[in-house]
Amino acid sequence: MINVRKILYLLCFFTLVFVPPVQAVLNLELTQGVDNAVPIAVIPFVVTGEKPSADVSNIITQDLQNSGQFKLMDTSAVKLLPSQPKGVDFQYWRSVDVNDVVIGSVKPLGNQRFSVTYFLLDPYKTGNEIISTQSVTVKEAQLRVLAHHIADAIYQQITGVPGIFATKIAYVLVQRQGIWPIRDTYRLVVADADGYNPQAILISRDPIMSPSWSPDGKRLAYVSFEKRRASVYISNVATGVRTLVTQFPEINGAPAWSKDGKRLAIVLSKDGNPRIYSIDLATKKIVPITRSWSIDTEPAWSPDGKTMLFTSDRGGSPQIYLKDLNSGKVQRITFDGSYNAKASWAPDGKSIVFLHRNQQRAYDIAMQDLQTGNVTVLTQAGEDQSPSISPNGKMVIYASEYNGKGVLNVVSTDGRVALRLPEKSKGTVREPTWGL
Amino acid sequence: MKQEKEHLRKSIVLTLVLYGAVAVLLGVSLHFRTPSVTVATSQPVSIVKAVTVNQSQVQEEMHKIQEQRQEQQRKEQAHQQYLKHLAQQARQQRVREQKQMAILKTQQMKLAKQEKMEAIRAHQKLMDLQKQQKAEQQKLAAMHARAEQQKQAALKKQADEAKAKVLAQKKQQLAAEKALEQQINGEQSRLNAARNQELMSEMAKYKALILNAIGQQWIMPKNTDKNLSTELSIRLAPGGTVLDVSLLRSSGNAVLDRSVITAVRKASPLPVPRDPTVFNQFRELHLVVRPEGLLG
Structure with missing residues (x-):
């Protein structure tokens, strides 16, 4: 009995006095990593x-x-x-x-x-x-x-982000034929995101402009000047079937899809100066969205469908504005530079990509965080146009000039890579749009 | 109370007795005045009976008588004067006596008053005395009580002191024992403290080194929710070789989980202390990972 007690006391003593060589678990917290490839x-x-x-x-x-x-x-x-x-x-x-x-x-x-x-x-x-x-x-x-x-x-x-390698792009290819008289041929082309497999879905002697992918990636809306007047059409890419949307006198331009694919925002001058309207594709009912005495163009519905970006010269120079479609309130978004246009949304709706004229009066592609207002210039070529963001928000495709003709370039939104898509056909390339 | 009443009765009796005495004295003085008047009127009656003798003789006698008469008259006059004088004297006496009586009376009254006062005083005195006695008694009692108290207090104090003394002794003993114990343990604990401090700083250093080594390898997946967290268990061999990495708790994001596991694997061997006893603290790591930001 006494021995047991003694042993117990000794044990207590030892555990108290000596730091035992325990194999405790060491706790660590890692919060920072690197941004490497x-x-x-x-x-x-x-x-x-x-x-x-x-x-x-x-x-x-x-x-x-x-x-x-x-x-x-x-x-x-x-x-x-x-x-x-x-x-x-x-x-x-x-x-x-x-x-x-x-x-x-x-x-x-x-x-x-x-x-x-x-x-x-x-x-x-x-x-x-x-x-x-x-x-x-x-x-x-x-x-x-x-x-x-x-x-x-x-x-x-x-x-952890979906890739965009199997997505499609669309663009307008202009090919010049003959020396006298010069004859231009316009093609509405759909290709793989890497520029391969180009396929024309429309060939016209008259200009084709402003192609825009439907949210489901099956249709393209665009402006065609066939018969010398502007009209907005929708073409089904798989079947080639096309539908006329509007053919008002003068301007019918810059079609943009609503996120549910049921409406198009279009610029019309039927009531005077160019303004933005919304047309219901099923009922053909047209509703005005902007009503100012300035030129309002290039609409872009937000991913949540609640707001719309557009370009307007109401402030003197072309700038990007945001309209709240519920309240009707309009606020100016861009303040950096004397010319900002052709805005499109990042898929998360947190930032926009647009054409930006810099201090040297050169045109670059820029990205702006809508929350902070911070502007990041993604390109420095000086002849860049028509940016369109990839469905995963990681890349921007845009038209640029190379060796005197229009080419397609891609830049990542983190600015890490910029590349030119391979030339698959002779001619100059304009107005790319990134689809699904 | 009882005593006071008795006193009052006594003083009343005394007063009555005194008044009685005064009344008797007054009566005596009345008797005194009446005989003085009767004495003065009875003297001429006895003188008329001794007269009548011959002519010459009668003459002589007459003369004699005349002389006698004259004598008598003189005498009478003298007597009358004497009587007058007496009466006056008596009157004076009476006045004097009256005065004296008055004096006496006043004296007696004074006396009575005095006695009464005295009685009162005496009573008062008695009362005072009694009071005094009572006070004295109380005082005494109080004194006794105080004395008793003091005694008790003293006793208690003594007892307490004794107790305290014992306690203090015990305490001292305990302290001494403790001091001894501390002295015994002091060396060991000081050694331990020093070792612990060294261990802690060594551990902190290697913790930072390990986190940096893993962080340099951790390519953070973009667009990852910063509120996610992953928990890993890492087993290390001496020298820092990663023996095993296991997921204790997934963040729910497989890409994030794998990115960290790969980072740990790639960071192997991790920087660990060479001292085997210190390294023992690093055999098993519990790593919590939160994708908060990029290394500066």
Whole structure:
């Protein structure tokens, strides 16, 4: 009894006096990281049999590279291309600090059909490296689009934001033919976001202007000057069927879709000076939105549909204004520079992108945070026009001048990447618009 | 009270007795005046009976008688004068006596008054005395009580002092014991404190180093809700090699979760103290991650 007590006392004494070498859990709090590009290795896909026209892994690499969010690692050291995760030398990729590894394979199934498989791998999850994998069978002509979709999936897995590689853009291509008389041909073109697969949905001898994607990405609204008068049309991209929306005397311009796709905001001069109206596409009922003695144009419905941006010279110079559609209250948004126009919304409705004339009277693309009013100039070419923001809000496509003709450029909203889309056809390119 | 009443009765009796005495005296003085008047009127009656003798003789006698008469007359006159004188004397006497009586009376009254006063005074005195006695008694009692109290207090004080003394002794003993204990433990605790301080600063240093190492590798996913948080458990081998990273609590955002796990893996080996005892504190890390901002 006494012994037990003694032992207990001794125990108490020891626990009190000595700091025991406990294996306590140490608490840490991490709140700050870096804004670096994610290092990724896209190992060329294993292609068995006849090589298809599209290099899937190369398209994926280009997409990821063009997004500005990735640092593409050199894969030339890989001698034996793996088609399965077990063939990947993860130790090597860890040693070069790669975050993710992409492998895949393209197998011909005959009859111009291919089975494409890809793996997104985490080299640090030993024994459990697969983050995502997919096998898709497509026709050869669809390999390129499939590659864009794989790039989108990888992009989303790593950044948490949907990719825009498989989206479509539309623009107006102007081709000049003949020396005397000069004849211009106007085409309304729909292409992949990287500029590939251009397809004209309308060809006209007369100018085509202001193409605008419907929110569902299936239709394009635009202004056509066929028969020498301005009219607003809507074309179904898949079927080619088009509908006339307005054909008032003089100006019928700058169509913009409401977010539900049921109405168009249009600029009409039927009541005098150009003003903004809203037309219900089902009933054709027209309602005025602005009623000033100034020129109001380039409407843009906000993502929540409650407000509308437009350009007006009511303050003396063209500036961007915001109208609250419920209260009717109008406020000026841009104050930086003597010319701001062609505003469009970021998908979160928190910032806008627009054409901005800088101090040197050159035209650049700028972005403004609506809450802080801070303006970020994204481009410095001086001949930039018609900005349009990507559906994920990460990129802006715009028209610029290069070698005396209009080209398409893309810049990321964080300013990290800027690139020119490859020229797919002769001619000058205008008024790009980014769709789904 | 009783005593006072008795006193009052006594004084009343005394007063009555005194008045009685005064009345008797007054009566005596009345008797005194009546005989003085009778004496004066009875003298001439006895003188008329001794007269009548011959002619010559008678003459002589007559002469003699005449002389006698004259003598008698003289005598009578003298007597009358004497009587007058007496009467006057008596009157004077009476006046004197009256005066004396008055004096006496006043004296007696004075006396009575005096006696009454005296009685009152005496009574008063008695009362005072009694009062005094009473006061004295009370005083005495009070004194006694006080004395008793003092005695008691003194006793108590003594007891308390004794108690306090014991207590103080005990306390002193305890303090001494404690001091001894402290002295015994002092070296150890001082050693511990120094070691702890060293440990704490060493730990703080390595905590910061670890956070920086992971942060440099953590490519924060954009557009991530800043209110999200992820909790990781990290096991380290000596030298800082990350043995295992496990998700204790997901933020609900798989991209955020994986970005941090990858960052921890890439940061391996983490900077850890070489001292094995200090390193023991770093064997298991609990990392809470909040995507608040970018490293400066």
